[in-house]
Amino acid sequence: MKIKTFTIDGVELSGREDQTILEVAREHGIKIPTLCHLEGLTPIGSCRICIVEIDGKRFAPSCITKVEDGMKIVTNNSEITEYRKTILEMIFAERNHICSICIANGNCELQNLSIELGMDHFEIKNQYPRCEVDLSHEKYGIDHNRCVLCARCVRVCAKIEGAHTKDISGRGHNARIITDFARGWGEAETCTGCGKCVQVCPTGALFEKGKPVGARKKRDFLNYLKIMRGQ
Amino acid sequence: MKKKLATVWLDGCSGCHMSFLDIDERLLEVLQFFDIVYSPLVDFKEFPESVDVTFVEGAVSTTEDIKKIKEIRKKSSIIVAMGDCAITGNVPSMRNSFKLNSVIDRGYAENSDKHNKVEFFDVPPLLTNVLPVNAIIHVNYYLPGCPPPADAFYNLIKSILNQEKFDVFQHTRFGK
Amino acid sequence: MLYEELLEKIDDQFLSKDKQSTISVCVAAGCLALGSDKVLEELKRIFPDRKVKGVGCLGLCSRGTLVRIEPEGFVIEHAKPDNIDEIVNFIQNPEKIGDENKKFYEKQQKIVLKNCGKIDPESIEEYILNEGYKAFLKCLNELSPDEIINEVIKSGLRGRGGGGYPTGLKWSTVAKMQSPIKYLVCNADEGDPGAFMDRAILESDPHRIIEGMLIAAYAIGANRGYVYVRAEYPLAIKRLKNAIKNAERFNLLGTNIAGTTFNFNLEVRLGAGAYVCGEETALIASIEGKKGTPRPRPPYPAESGIKNYPTLINNVETYANISTIINNGSGWFASIGTDKSKGTKVFALSGNIKNTGLVEVPMGIKLYDLIFEIGGGIPNDKEFKAVQTGGPSGGCIPSEYLNTPVDYESLVHLGSIMGSGGMIVMDEDTCMVDMAKFFIDFCKSESCGKCAPCRNGTVQLYEILDKITKGEGNERDLTTMVKIANTMKKTSLCGLGQSAPNPVLSAFKYFKDEFYEHVLHRYCPAGVCKFNGGNR
Numbered sequence: 001m002k003i004k005t006f007t008i009d010g011v012e013l014s015g016r017e018d019q020t021i022l023e024v025a026r027e028h029g030i031k032i033p034t035l036c037h038l039e040g041l042t043p044i045g046s047c048r049i050c051i052v053e054i055d056g057k058r059f060a061p062s063c064i065t066k067v068e069d070g071m072k073i074v075t076n077n078s079e080i081t082e083y084r085k086t087i088l089e090m091i092f093a094e095r096n097h098i099c100s101i102c103i104a105n106g107n108c109e110l111q112n113l114s115i116e117l118g119m120d121h122f123e124i125k126n127q128y129p130r131c132e133v134d135l136s137h138e139k140y141g142i143d144h145n146r147c148v149l150c151a152r153c154v155r156v157c158a159k160i161e162g163a164h165t166k167d168i169s170g171r172g173h174n175a176r177i178i179t180d181f182a183r184g185w186g187e188a189e190t191c192t193g194c195g196k197c198v199q200v201c202p203t204g205a206l207f208e209k210g211k212p213v214g215a216r217k218k219r220d221f222l223n224y225l226k227i228m229r230g231q
Numbered sequence: 232m233k234k235k236l237a238t239v240w241l242d243g244c245s246g247c248h249m250s251f252l253d254i255d256e257r258l259l260e261v262l263q264f265f266d267i268v269y270s271p272l273v274d275f276k277e278f279p280e281s282v283d284v285t286f287v288e289g290a291v292s293t294t295e296d297i298k299k300i301k302e303i304r305k306k307s308s309i310i311v312a313m314g315d316c317a318i319t320g321n322v323p324s325m326r327n328s329f330k331l332n333s334v335i336d337r338g339y340a341e342n343s344d345k346h347n348k349v350e351f352f353d354v355p356p357l358l359t360n361v362l363p364v365n366a367i368i369h370v371n372y373y374l375p376g377c378p379p380p381a382d383a384f385y386n387l388i389k390s391i392l393n394q395e396k397f398d399v400f401q402h403t404r405f406g407k
Numbered sequence: 408m409l410y411e412e413l414l415e416k417i418d419d420q421f422l423s424k425d426k427q428s429t430i431s432v433c434v435a436a437g438c439l440a441l442g443s444d445k446v447l448e449e450l451k452r453i454f455p456d457r458k459v460k461g462v463g464c465l466g467l468c469s470r471g472t473l474v475r476i477e478p479e480g481f482v483i484e485h486a487k488p489d490n491i492d493e494i495v496n497f498i499q500n501p502e503k504i505g506d507e508n509k510k511f512y513e514k515q516q517k518i519v520l521k522n523c524g525k526i527d528p529e530s531i532e533e534y535i536l537n538e539g540y541k542a543f544l545k546c547l548n549e550l551s552p553d554e555i556i557n558e559v560i561k562s563g564l565r566g567r568g569g570g571g572y573p574t575g576l577k578w579s580t581v582a583k584m585q586s587p588i589k590y591l592v593c594n595a596d597e598g599d600p601g602a603f604m605d606r607a608i609l610e611s612d613p614h615r616i617i618e619g620m621l622i623a624a625y626a627i628g629a630n631r632g633y634v635y636v637r638a639e640y641p642l643a644i645k646r647l648k649n650a651i652k653n654a655e656r657f658n659l660l661g662t663n664i665a666g667t668t669f670n671f672n673l674e675v676r677l678g679a680g681a682y683v684c685g686e687e688t689a690l691i692a693s694i695e696g697k698k699g700t701p702r703p704r705p706p707y708p709a710e711s712g713i714k715n716y717p718t719l720i721n722n723v724e725t726y727a728n729i730s731t732i733i734n735n736g737s738g739w740f741a742s743i744g745t746d747k748s749k750g751t752k753v754f755a756l757s758g759n760i761k762n763t764g765l766v767e768v769p770m771g772i773k774l775y776d777l778i779f780e781i782g783g784g785i786p787n788d789k790e791f792k793a794v795q796t797g798g799p800s801g802g803c804i805p806s807e808y809l810n811t812p813v814d815y816e817s818l819v820h821l822g823s824i825m826g827s828g829g830m831i832v833m834d835e836d837t838c839m840v841d842m843a844k845f846f847i848d849f850c851k852s853e854s855c856g857k858c859a860p861c862r863n864g865t866v867q868l869y870e871i872l873d874k875i876t877k878g879e880g881n882e883r884d885l886t887t888m889v890k891i892a893n894t895m896k897k898t899s900l901c902g903l904g905q906s907a908p909n910p911v912l913s914a915f916k917y918f919k920d921e922f923y924e925h926v927l928h929r930y931c932p933a934g935v936c937k938f939n940g941g942n943r
Contacts, residue, residue, distance in 0.1 A: 086891060087894060
């Protein structure tokens with residue numbers, strides 16, 4: 001394994017060639033906001049919140065970009081902040097995120113991001129789409145109004161549980177998380193009912209029925225899993 | 232001379248006003264510097280000229296709300312959008328996902344055993360979409376929360392008075 | 408097998424008849440839609456002793472159906488089935504045919520389209536007789552893979568799909584990869600509105616693509632190839648499949664090709680109509696049977712493509728250039744075009760232009776020459792306003808830049824791109840806000856939805872532009888529009904998202920006044936947008 005040297009925010013650092021910018025940054029206590037990324041899941045770089053500037057000319061998501069020799073990485077400047085805020089604003093505006101009545105209020109990564117990026121209002125128009133709530137499963141429910149399409153549930157279901165019950169159907173703003181062949185979750189034969197998807201969901205889109213409002217999600221359980229499996 | 236303070240109640244639940252009152256004894260301190268010149272809490276009928284600070288609760292839901300908020304913008308130097316309804320639309324905006332008529336039918340016709348026909352007299356017509364305040368006018372401060380905690384109100388008023396920078400997220404957030 | 412031996416395999420009937428004078432009827436999609444198949448049948452009946460055949464695109468699609476008569480070389484226009492007497496009259500008296508469109512043909516230089524409109528696309532024999540598979544057999548018999556790649560590198564050929572990545576470099580990357588299996592893909596998922604270059608090539612000269620792919624496969628060591636064609640091109644698919652069958656019949660595809668140990672199997676894969684599947688990583692996902700969504704690069708397909716094996720992906724037009732480069736030499740090819748953009752480029756002219764159709768011009772030609780000399784200018788005495796290059800990923804170019812040479816760098820400099828070759832000309836009656844709205848609407852429905860900036864940005868931009876065209880916009884909307892467009896451009900995952908805001912940004916850059924007229928005065932200078940309560 002080769003070691004690469006580069007700078008993050010002007011500080012000279014080094015990392016293994018298989019490490020991403022985000023991994024190295026976190027090792028050194030440099031904070032980069034993320035949304036779709038979750039330690040233990042294959043990163044897909046879809047939310048673009050974790051973008052950093054590389055060599056002063058291009059922007060790349062730090063969760064999937066591997067470190068390279070001589071990279072000059074900037075994790076925060078006014079331009080990056082503006083892009084991150086615009087993306088976050090658009091994610092908020094995409095579905096019906098109404099914090100005050102949400103099951104994840106106070107325990108939501110989207111909400112936390114609004115604080116982290118200092119977003120106290122929206123400049124852009126809300127979409128207010130009609131979204132379904134699927135309560136057909138006996139233990140869990142999915143509220144598409146809160147979904148940010150981070151695909152964490154898809155990944156944990158396919159890669160960790162090995163069931164691949166969930167996937168995304170439709171394209172563009174019509175994309176929706178589905179179970180099996182887009183039937184109700186309750187009818188999904190491949191679902192093992194493990195609840196991993198509920199644990200990793202960053203917002204209140206996936207929830208366990210009957211749990212009190214604000215029930216804690218254990219999003220870091222994947223780390224235990226990794227240790228237990230000796231990975 | 233005391234500064235002029237106003238509060239306005241658009242499409243909201245009045246929770247923000249209640250929370251404002253929750254600053255309790257500190258209200259007296261506020262009143263040393265401010266006169267409350269217009270508010271649902273006091274009995275003035277007309278929105279006065281040259282108000283220094285106006286707190287707006289609630290989203291914009293009717294043509295009347297639009298008229299009102301535009302007038303208030305003209306007459307106020309600082310406007311604070313207080314609470315999630317004024318900032319994002321919040322609960323009132325949940326009807327935006329549905330057709331206006333079906334919302335009205337659901338609210339007034341379907342659930343009533345006497346009237347199955349809805350008629351409006353002298354009531355300002357509802358907008359097709361509930362809007363946040365900043366969709367219509369320029370807003371100077373945003374105070375998220377449902378409702379924003381009393382401390383947040385108190386600290387914001389103090390910051391405005393002392394012309395200090397106000398860190399919103401130290402005191403509140405969306406849905407707080 | 409040498410080229411000479413291949414020629415010997417051709418039936419005599421093709422040789423004897425070709426020497427006679429020929430009547431060629433265009434049977435590419437455009438003319439076919441106007442009934443050229445009926446014209447072909449009629450002419451075959453009327454002139455039994457002349458060679459009457461169907462050929463591919465003749466170029467001047469707006470004047471279809473086209474019939475070309477050899478050896479005179481004249482083209483009869485508007486040869487519809489109803490005018491059959493007139494057509495016969497022209498064929499008997501070719502001197503009566505006017506040559507008002509001489510400029511259209513004269514200013515072009517044809518490499519890719521060399522056989523288009525000349526040979527019967529359904530006949531491999533005709534292709535072979537026109538130096539077909541000569542280059543491939545030369546490569547197979549005389550050149551080593553390294554020599555071929557060197558030729559391509561020296562030719563300076565760059566990817567014709569839009570990006571302009573040096574083709575030779577891509578080939579050598581894949582060639583260097585140590586892997587038991589390598590794949591070769593031809594990207595024929597042409598989806599830009601107003602673009603029909605790839606379709607015309609596939610419909611008119613499918614063997615040229617197969618030959619280009621064969622050479623590439625031999626050079627990089629691939630044994631399996633796919634042509635990814637969108638299902639909306641049934642004629643192209645039919646002719647391509649027919650061509651593959653015929654190539655197999657001549658032992659030019661399959662196992663032990665031309666008596667050597669080289670094997671190459673070619674398969675046609677149909678795209679189900681998603682624009683994003685023209686993006687190479689999404690295309691690979693689609694070929695693998697997955698949902699067509701892009702994935703981040705690196706790793707590039709050259710390192711890890713189909714089923715994680717090294718995969719070479721080139722556009723139709725790129726492959727179409729290869730055989731001529733081998734036949735005529737890289738030096739010859741490099742002498743055409745500009746310093747950094749070599750060779751020719753096929754463009755699909757459309758919009759408010761007299762000569763709608765397919766043209767091939769040397770790189771570096773001035774936009775003015777392309778639009779006014781070859782294209783014949785704007786119809787109905789209207790003023791030229793702008794030209795949109797590169798489809799929904801490109802930008803518009805206003806009249807002050809008509810002197811710009813058409814090459815990769817110059818167009819990027821103007822905020823547009825070369826793209827695959829769609830060129831939509833707009834006259835004074837076009838509203839640029841409305842135009843930007845049209846393209847963003849396209850991208851909105853074609854965004855795959857994977858990354859947040861593209862999925863949401865296209866919707867937001869569309870709504871803002873829609874508001875402006877309805878006279879409900881304000882200045883704040885314009886600021887927000889630019890902010891969202893920039894965010895998309897810098898942060899989207901794939902090329903679709905990164906370039907989707909180009910039409911908006913370039914229209915706003917060159918026609919700012921028009922946007923402000925809409926917003927401030929509720930006035931549409933072109934008179935396209937209808938506001939509630941009328942203009943102003």
